[in-house]
Amino acid sequence: MKTPEEYRAALSKMKPNIVKDKVVRDPCKDKELDKGINVVAVSYEYAHDQKMKEFMTAKSPLTGKTIHRYNHIPRSKEDLEKRYEMINTLAQETFCAQRCVGSDALYALFMGTYLVDQDKVLNTNYHRHFLEYLKYVQENDIAPAGAITDAKGDRSVSPAEQPERDSYVHVVRKTDKGVYVSGVKSPITTGAYAEEICVLPGRQFAAHEKDFAIAFAIPADAEGITRFVLSPEIKALEGEFSACHGKKYLNKEAMIVFEDVFVPWGRVFLCGEYQYAGRYADFFATVHRFSYCACKPAVFNLLSGAAALISEYNGTEGKYLFSDSKGKLFDIMKNADMIQGMGQAAIKFAKETESGAVLPDPKYANLGKFISGEQFPKAISILQDMAGNLPVSLPHENLLKDKEYGPKVKKVFARKEGIPPEDHYRLNELIRTIAASDEGGLLQFGTRHGGGTIEVEKATIYTQNLKKLQECKKMAKRQAGIE
Ligand SMILES: Cc1cc2nc3c(=O)[nH]c(=O)nc-3n(C[C@H](O)[C@H](O)[C@H](O)COP(=O)(O)OP(=O)(O)OC[C@H]3O[C@@H](n4cnc5c(N)ncnc54)[C@H](O)[C@@H]3O)c2cc1C
Structure with a gap:
């Protein structure tokens, strides 16, 4: 397994x-990209830690060797438990583990390629190619990096009718050696600091749109690819009191533009079998929303910790007018437990697929992601209220050490006795980063949109509930005495 340095x-x-x-x-020499690289590097680092080996690594059924768990396809509920623990542990350190996508x-390609190969009419051989790639x-x-989201163009217009054909990644031409593809995938997490890109369709397509039904893997620096770093307003934080997310870690996305990029057949995992594009997208959505069930409890726990501390530091614990800090804290805390519960339910009701991979239960995986997307803005709002x-309204941090100005600016931090001004500063700076910074804004968008919109969830x-709804109606009729 790689070390962070080798990565x-x-x-x-x-x-x-x-x-x-x-x-x-060199992305490692870029101040902002380096902070994103630090996030992925943590996943490499933890895999070498003896205390975390059990859940950070796995034995490959393909080679029998010890591999990083991120590159292991879950085959049992126990695998899902360990995957959950890995993602949750990483998110406790880095907020968003980034490597999940x-x-x-x-994970989705493993199940998708197996499924399409079972179609005797199509007579494809994608799974064998994919196993070689894996x-x-x-x-x-x-x-x-996982590139699923196309630029998509005008949302009211179908892919084939888009004025800009590159709004969706598509096949330009085929040769006996491979395919040439063009199009735009964006925004792609780790896109600027990944060695490889796995491209999947983000939706289903009709027969006349079969050129958009394409999945493949490609080195990220292949001929014809340009990777544009997004969100230039998000800068690395450098203050002594800056929060670790911002100072050490950042989320960085890239827009990936493919222009007549050659992909050899051995790395093509779907090409024109439009009937299966939606299944690939669904597999990805389910497993990625399961990942959210694992990382978001850590994020809500961080918010709860910050909220509890700020009440302590400011002397706002307990009842006040119509409210109680406990009630506010509860409204943040409950989310971590609810999402974790959904993750555990997704594992409990996970099903083995014919491919040998186990699929988390889609309903519970979606519910976990849905709760996190819906509740995160509310939790942020409560934290803003409590803080x-x-x-x-923080003065410049350098002033705290200044002989002349230090005593003056420290007056604003003279709150609960015994809390040093520096600790006040650090905690408020953490809350600012989460709730009021450019990076915090991006994380809020990520929680809402990453892995799909609330509507699709x-x-x-x-x-998933439709079958149950019939039973619900029967129950209501029975109770109402309707024949
Ligand atoms: C921080 C961050 C990181 C991300 N990382 C990745 C990544 O690594 N890989 C990846 O593939 N993707 C990534 N994404 C993209 C993410 O998956 C998409 O943002 C998500 O799927 C929603 O797509 P969209 O942004 O195009 O929004 P849209 O689909 O445009 O949706 C926006 C709004 O419009 C509504 N809407 C959509 N279509 C219609 C319509 N036809 N008519 C009316 N209303 C409509 C939706 O309900 C929603 O309210 C990331 C996103 C973010 C914010």
Whole structure:
């Protein structure tokens, strides 16, 4: 398995196709990308930690070797438990573990390629190719990016009718050696610091749209790919009192533009079998929303901790007018437990697929993601309420040490006795980062949209409940005495 240093060295060696305002020669030397790289590096680091080996690594059924759990396809409920623990542990450190998207893409491709190959009419051989690729990923401990979301263009217009054909990644032409693809996938987490990109369709397509039904894996620096670093407003924080998310870690997404990119047949995992594109997207959505069930409890716990501390530091614990800090705290805390409960239910009701992979229960995985997307803005709002103005009214941190100005600015921190001004500063700076910074805003968007919109989650949950609804109606009729 790779060490964090080996991961960095591999990135530094890649051909420069990353563009910020100009070309980035080495992402490890870019201040902001380096913070994103730090996040993925933690996943490499933890896999070498003896205390975490049990859930950070797995034995590959393909090679018999010990591999990173992110590159292991779950085959049992026990595997799902360990995957859950890995993601949750990483999120406790990095907020968003980032490596899940690519790992979930591998997981979905494993099930998708197996499924399409069972179709005797189509006579495809994608699963064998995919297993070869998976072996390569495992042996080289690669953390691929997962590129599912197309640019999509005008949402009211179907893919084939888009004025810009590149709104969806599609096949341009085929040769006996492979396919050429063009199009845009964006925004892609780790896109600027991944060695490989796994591309999957993000939706179902009709027969006349079969050129959009394409899945493949490609080195991220392949000819014809440009990776644009997004959210330039998000800068690395450098203050002594800056929160670890911002100072050490950042979320960085990339827009990936494919222009006539050659993909050899061995790395093509769907090409024109439009009937199965939706299944690939569904597999990804389910496993990725399960990942949310694992990371988001850590995020809500962080919010709860910050909320509890700020009440302590400001002397706002207990009852006040119509409210009680306990009630506010409860409204944040409950979410971690509810989402964790959904994750556990998704494991309990997980089903083995014919491919040998186990699929978390879609309804509970979607419910966990749905709760996190719906509740995160509310939890942020409660935290803002509990914190008062200080997170957005901090004086410059250098002044705290200044002989002349230090005593003056420290007056604003003279709150609960015994709490040093520096600790007040740090806690309020953490809350500012989460609730009032550019990076915090991105994380809020990520919690809402990452892995799909709330509407598609609702639709999935509703569809999963349709059978039960008939039983519900029968029960209501019985109780009402309707024949
Ligand atoms: C921080 C972050 C990280 C991400 N990382 C990744 C990644 O690594 N890989 C990846 O593939 N994707 C990634 N995504 C993309 C994410 O999956 C998408 O944002 C999500 O699927 C929603 O798609 P969209 O943003 O295009 O929103 P849209 O689909 O445009 O939805 C926006 C709104 O419009 C509504 N809407 C959609 N279509 C219609 C319609 N036809 N008519 C009326 N209303 C409509 C929706 O209900 C929603 O309210 C990331 C997103 C974020 C924010």
